[in-house]
Amino acid sequence: xxxxxxxxxxPNGLAAxxxxxxxxxDVRVLESASTIGGGLRTQELTLPGFRHDVCSAVxxxxxxxxxxxxxxxxxxxxxxxxxxxxxxPLDGGRAAIAWRDIERTAAGLGVDxxxxxxxLRPLSTHIDGVVDxxxxxxxxxxxxxxxxxxxxxxxxxxxxxxxxxxFLGDAAAALMSGxxxxxxxxxxxxxxxxxxxxxxxxxxxxxxxxPRGGAQTIADALVADIEVRGGTVETDVHVTDLDAxxxxxxxxxxxxxxxxxxxxxxxHSDIPAGYARTLTRYRYGPGVAKxxxxxxxxxxxxxxxxxxxxxxxxxxTRAEVWASENAVAAGRVSxxxxxxxxxxxxxxxxxxxxxxxxxWAYIHVPAGSDLDPTERxxxxxxxxxxxxxxxxxxxxxxxxxxxxxxxxAEIGGDISGGLFDIRQALRRPxxxxxxxxxxxxxxxxxxxxxxxxxxxxxxxxxxxARTALAxxxxxATLADLFG
Numbered sequence: 001x002x003x004x005x006x007x008x009x010x011p012n013g014l015a016a017x018x019x020x021x022x023x024x025x026d027v028r029v030l031e032s033a034s035t036i037g038g039g040l041r042t043q044e045l046t047l048p049g050f051r052h053d054v055c056s057a058v059x060x061x062x063x064x065x066x067x068x069x070x071x072x073x074x075x076x077x078x079x080x081x082x083x084x085x086x087x088x089p090l091d092g093g094r095a096a097i098a099w100r101d102i103e104r105t106a107a108g109l110g111v112d113x114x115x116x117x118x119x120l121r122p123l124s125t126h127i128d129g130v131v132d133x134x135x136x137x138x139x140x141x142x143x144x145x146x147x148x149x150x151x152x153x154x155x156x157x158x159x160x161x162x163x164x165x166x167f168l169g170d171a172a173a174a175l176m177s178g179x180x181x182x183x184x185x186x187x188x189x190x191x192x193x194x195x196x197x198x199x200x201x202x203x204x205x206x207x208x209x210x211p212r213g214g215a216q217t218i219a220d221a222l223v224a225d226i227e228v229r230g231g232t233v234e235t236d237v238h239v240t241d242l243d244a245x246x247x248x249x250x251x252x253x254x255x256x257x258x259x260x261x262x263x264x265x266x267x268h269s270d271i272p273a274g275y276a277r278t279l280t281r282y283r284y285g286p287g288v289a290k291x292x293x294x295x296x297x298x299x300x301x302x303x304x305x306x307x308x309x310x311x312x313x314x315x316x317t318r319a320e321v322w323a324s325e326n327a328v329a330a331g332r333v334s335x336x337x338x339x340x341x342x343x344x345x346x347x348x349x350x351x352x353x354x355x356x357x358x359x360w361a362y363i364h365v366p367a368g369s370d371l372d373p374t375e376r377x378x379x380x381x382x383x384x385x386x387x388x389x390x391x392x393x394x395x396x397x398x399x400x401x402x403x404x405x406x407x408x409a410e411i412g413g414d415i416s417g418g419l420f421d422i423r424q425a426l427r428r429p430x431x432x433x434x435x436x437x438x439x440x441x442x443x444x445x446x447x448x449x450x451x452x453x454x455x456x457x458x459x460x461x462x463x464x465a466r467t468a469l470a471x472x473x474x475x476a477t478l479a480d481l482f483g
Contacts, residue, residue, distance in 0.1 A: 001024065001025070001026045002024075002025050002026070002248075002252065002253040002254055002255070002472075003025065003026045003027075003028065003247070003248040003254040003255070004016075004017070004020040004021075004025035004026065004027045004028070004254070004255040004256075004257060004468075005028050005029075005030065005245070005247040005248065005254075005255070005256050005257070006020075006027065006028070006029045006030070006257045006259060007029075007030050007239050007256070007257070007258050007259060007260055007264070008029075008030075008031065008032075008038055008258070008259030008260045008409065008447065009029050009030075009031040009036045009037055009038050009219065009223070009233060009259070010037070010038025010039050010040065010259050010407075010409070010447070011038070011039065011040055011056075011218065011219070011222070011456045011457070011458050011461070012259050012446045012447055012448070012458055012459075012460040012461035012464075013029060013038070013257065013259025013446060013447075013461060014029065014219060014222035014223060014226070014458070014461065015067050015068075015071075015222065015446075015458030015459075015460075015461030015462055015465075016257050016259065016444075016446050016461035016462070016464050016465045017029050017222070017226045017231060017257075017461075018067075018071060018222055018225050018226055018461075019067070019461065019462055019465035019466070019469075019476075019481055020255065020257075020465050020468070020469075021225070021226050021229040021230075021231045022225075022229065022481040022482070023465070023469055023474065023476055023481060025255065026230065026231065027226050027229070027230075027231030027232070028231065028232050028233075028234070029223075029226065029231070029232070029233040029234070030234050030237040030239060031233065031234065031235045031236075031237065032236070032237060032238040032239070032408055033235060033236070033406070033407070034235050034236050035235060036219050036220075036223055036233055036235060037054075037215070037216055037218075037219035037220075038055075038219075038259070038407060038409070039054070039055035039056045039215075039407065039415065039456070040055070040056060040215040040216060040218050040219040040456065041053070041054040041055070041215070041216055041219070042054065042213070042214030042215055042216035042217075043216075045292045045396040046292055046293070046294035046358075046393070046394040046395060046396045047294045047393060047394050049352060049353045049356075050294040050351070050352050050353070050356065050358050050394075051213075051214055051350070051351050051352070051358065052214075052292040052351075052358050052360060052396070053214050053215045053216075053342070053344070053360055054215075054406070055215075055407070055415060056215050056456050057210060057214075057215060057342040057344060057360050058208050058209070058210045058310060058311050058342055059208075059209060059210060059211070059215070059218070059456045060085075060199055060202035060203065060206075060207075060208045060209075060455075061131075061198075061202065061455045061456060061457040062209070062218065062456045062457060062458075063079070063206050063209055064127055064128070064131050064202065064205070064206055064457075065131070065135070065457040065458055065459055066131070066135070066459065066462070066478060067457075067458045067459060067461070067462040067478060068457070068458055070478040070479070070481070070482035071222075071225070071458075071482060072482075073218070073221065076221040077211045077212075077217050077218055077221055078211060078212040078213065078217070079209045079210070079211055079212070080209060080210055080211070080212055080310075080347045080348060081100075081206075081207055081209050082100070082207065082208065082209075082210075082308070082309065082310050082346070082347060083099060083100055083101070083308070084097055084098065084099055084100070084305065084308060084309040084310075085098045085099070085100055085202075085203030085204070085207050085208040085309075085311065086098045086178070086179060086203060086208060086309060086311040086312065086313060087303075087305060087306045087309035087311070087312050087313070088171075088174050088175045088178040088312070088313045088314075088315075089301065089302070089303055089306050089312065089314065089384035089385075090170065090171065090174060090316065090317070091316065091383075091384075093302040093303050094171070094303065095303040095305055095306050096108070096109065096171040096172065096174050096175035097175075097305050097306075097309070098175055098179070098200070098203045098204070100203065100204060100207040101204075102116075102117060102120060102121055102124060102204040103117075105204065108171075109169070109171055109172045109175070110169060110171070111168050111169050112167040112168055112169050112171065112172035112173075115166065115167055115168075115172065116167075116172055116175075119154055119157075119158075119166070120197075120200055120201060120204055121204070122147070122150050123147070123150060123151060123154070123197060123200075123201035124200075124201045124202075124203075124204035124205045125205075126144060126147040126150075127201055127202065127205035127206070128144070129142070129143065129144030129146075129147030129148065130147055130148075130151055130198060130201050132144055132148075133147065133148040133151060134151075134194070134198050134452055135452045135457065135459045136451060136452060136459070136463070137432075137433055137434070137435060137451040137452075137463075138425060138426055138451070139426065139431075139432075139433050140433065151194075151197060154193070154197055155190055155193045155194045155197060156190070156193075157193075158176065158180060158188065158193035158196065158197060159188050159189055159190035159191070159192065159193030159194070160188055160190070161188065163176075163188045163193070164318075170317055170318070173317070173318040174315075174316070174317055174318050174321070176196070176200070176318070177315070177318040177321040177322060178313030178315060178321060178338070179196045179199050179200045179203070179313065180192050180193055180195070180196030180197075181196070181313070181315070181321050181324075181325050181338050181340075181364075182195055182196060182199060182340065183195040183196065183416075183420050184285055184286050184288070184325070184328070184364045184414075184416060184420065185285070185325065185329070185419075185420050185421065186325060186326050186329040187321070187322040187325045187326060188322070189421065190421075190422050191420045191421045191422050191424075191425055192325075192420070194425070195420065195453075208310070208311055210310060210342075210344060210348075212348050212350060213348070213350050213351075214344070214350075214351065215456070218456065222458075238408070239260075239264070240264075240267070241267045242256070242264065242265070242267045242268045242443075243267060243268065243269050248442075250440075250441040250442025250443075251441070253442075253472055254442055255442050255443075255444065255468050256442055256443045256444070257444050257445075257446055257461075257464055257465075257468070258443070258444070258445050258446065258447070259409075259446050259447045259461070260408065260409050260447060261408065261409045261411055261417070261447070261449060262279045262282055262429045262445055262447075262449050263279065263411070265279060265438055265440070265443065265445065266279055266280070268438075268440050268443060270440050270441075271438075271439070271440060272439050275430070275438065275439050278427075278429065278430045279429055279430075282418060282424070282427075282429040282449070283418060283419040283424065284367060284411040284412055284414045284418055284419060285367065285414045285416055285418060285419035285420055286328050286329070286364050286365060286366055286367055286400075286412075286413075286414065287364070287365050287366065287367050287368065287369060287400025287401075287403065287410075287412050287413020287414055287415075288362045288363065288364055288365065288400060288403070288413055288414075288415050289362060289363055289365045289369065289371055289372070289373035289397070289398070289399045289400050289413070290360070290361065290362035290373070290397070290398050291361055291362070291373055291374050291377050291378075291395055291396065291397045291398075292358065292359070292360055292361075292395065292396045293358070293359040293360075293361070293392055293393075293394070293395045294352070294356065294357075294358060294392070294393040294394040294395070295345075295352075295356060295357040295358070295359055295391040295392060295393060296355070296356055296357075296391050296392075296393050297355060297356065297357060297391055298343075298345070298346070298357055298391075299343060299357070299359065299381065299385045299388055299391065300385050300386065300387045300388060300391070301384060301385045302384055302385060302386065303384070306384070306385075307346070308346060309343075309346070310342060310343055310344060310346050310347065311340075311341070311342055312341040312342075312343065313338070313339070313340060313341070314338070314339035314340075314341055314380045314381065314383075314384060315336070315337070315338035315339065315380070316336065320336060320338075321338050324336065324337045324338040324364075325338060325364065328364045328365060328366060331366045332366070333363070333365050333366070333369070333371055333376070335376065336376075336379075336380060336383075337363040337364070337373075337376055337377075337380065338363065338364065339361050339362070339363055339377055339380045339381070340361065340362055340363075341359065341360065341361040341381070342359070342360040342361070343357065343358075343359050343360075344358055344360070345357035345358050345359075356393070357391075361377045361381070362377075363376060363377060365399075365400050365413065366400075367400065367411075367412030367413060367414060368400060368401050368412040368413065369399060369400045369401060369413065370399045370400075370401040370402075371399055371400070372397050372399055373397060373399070374395060374397045378392075399413070400412060400413025401413065403415070409447060409448075409449075415448075415454065416448055416453065416454040417447050417448025417449040417450075417453065417454055418448070418449045420453065420454070425451075425453070428449060428450055428451050428453060429445070429449050429450065434463075434467050435450050435451060436450050436451075436460065436463050436464040436467045437467050437468075437471065442468075444464040444465075444467060444468050445464065446460045446461045446463070446464035446465075447460060448460070450463070450464070451463065462478070
């Protein structure tokens with residue numbers, strides 16, 4: 001039986017392991033941390049009984065992912081489907097709300113309701129076409145060219161100064177800027193608009209679901225499928241040199257799959273000079289600085305709807321959000337930064353002792369920053385939820401400079417696997433119709449540093465596995481492996 005060694009137990013590595021295990025490979029997953037999951041881990045970071053997601057918490061792309069659909073992830077994880085996908089508080093107790101129901105969203109945006117429908121309904125009602133276009137290498141003919149064209153047109157609008165004239169009121173403008181700012185890129189920019197439109201379309205399609213019990217449950221479901229087929233997952237194995245790793249013989253069909261930063265491939269002695277230069281030139285982006293809070297109760301939001309939104313974007317007006325993200329691109333951090341916040345306890349009582357709550361929040365910062373974000377994040381929450389400070393029982397902060405030690409793939413605290421701009425959307429990490437394949441026999445890349453980029457979707461894992469199977473002369477489809 002041929003071997004498949006996967007380095008890294010994040011969603012892409014585990015997805016690759018699942019696919020290769022079902023294709024008949026003897027799968028071995030190696031994880032540097034003491035627990036599995038990579039960006040899907042859930043741990044007690046503050047106080048006993050308070051379970052926090054270490055990285056990813058809400059998963060808009062997981063339920064639309066072709067490989068996770070084929071795998072049956074919906075049936076293996078207890079998903080929570082909130083009515084509100086994301087909320088964006090404004091000063092004075094107001095808030096813009098992205099309801100899963102797009103008509104309800106439009107009704108709340110007043111003068112901009114029709115403009116919101118015009119931009120997002122054609123994408124949300126054709127979400128499979130959007131996923132097909134964005135979930136692969138862009139150097140291909142899309143399966144739904146009409147939807148891809150609509151998506152591209154809106155990207156050109158929201159990714160350029162035209163975005164300033166897309167909406168008349170401040171609510172819709174803030175709501176769009178908050179979701180676009182996920183990209184951790186200058187605003188406006190084409191790459192950020194592409195990421196934001198994908199997320200916003202999901203918000204009105206399947207919604208922004210999250211798993212009861214934490215992101216760890218996704219990793220556990222994938223690992224269980226690997227293990228039931230005889231595969232293994234080993235923790236506390238930190239691979240820093242591929243030549244020192246016994247991963248088999250590529251001449252006999254053994255595979256090595258890297259769910260890591262592409263930099264690890266540079267340690268392979270057979271790497272061609274040109275490919276090494278390509279990986280060396282690959283750029284990493286700004287980092288994130290995160291705080292997890294243990295609270296003695298729910299956040300006292302000034303707006304009642306925000307209290308029922310698991311995902312909240314803090315930052316005020318569009319101008320404030322843009323200024324915050326552009327400060328990061330210039331190497332600074334705003335005193336009033338854009339904050340991406342998740343409050344899982346709104347609908348998940350398993351995450352904290354009765355009556356208590358967990359809260360997850362991060363800001364974007366320059367790469368490698370050692371800034372402790374606690375005070376800036378606390379002040380922004382307090383701005384829209386007076387009395388929040390009084391709810392804090394404990395907190396756990398991780399600056400960008402410390403994230404790489406927790407997850408070696410997060411270079412400088414970059415959780416996206418590389419700078420997210422249009423150039424690197426095409427060259428991720430190399431310009432190729434199959435960027436998951438390396439020039440070294442049997443070695444494949446699968447992480448957020450390969451298409452389709454960051455997010456919990458497992459598609460980079462599937463593309464790497466599919467490419468490896470085709471190279472081995474045993475091409476397979478999702479239907480072949482999952483029925």
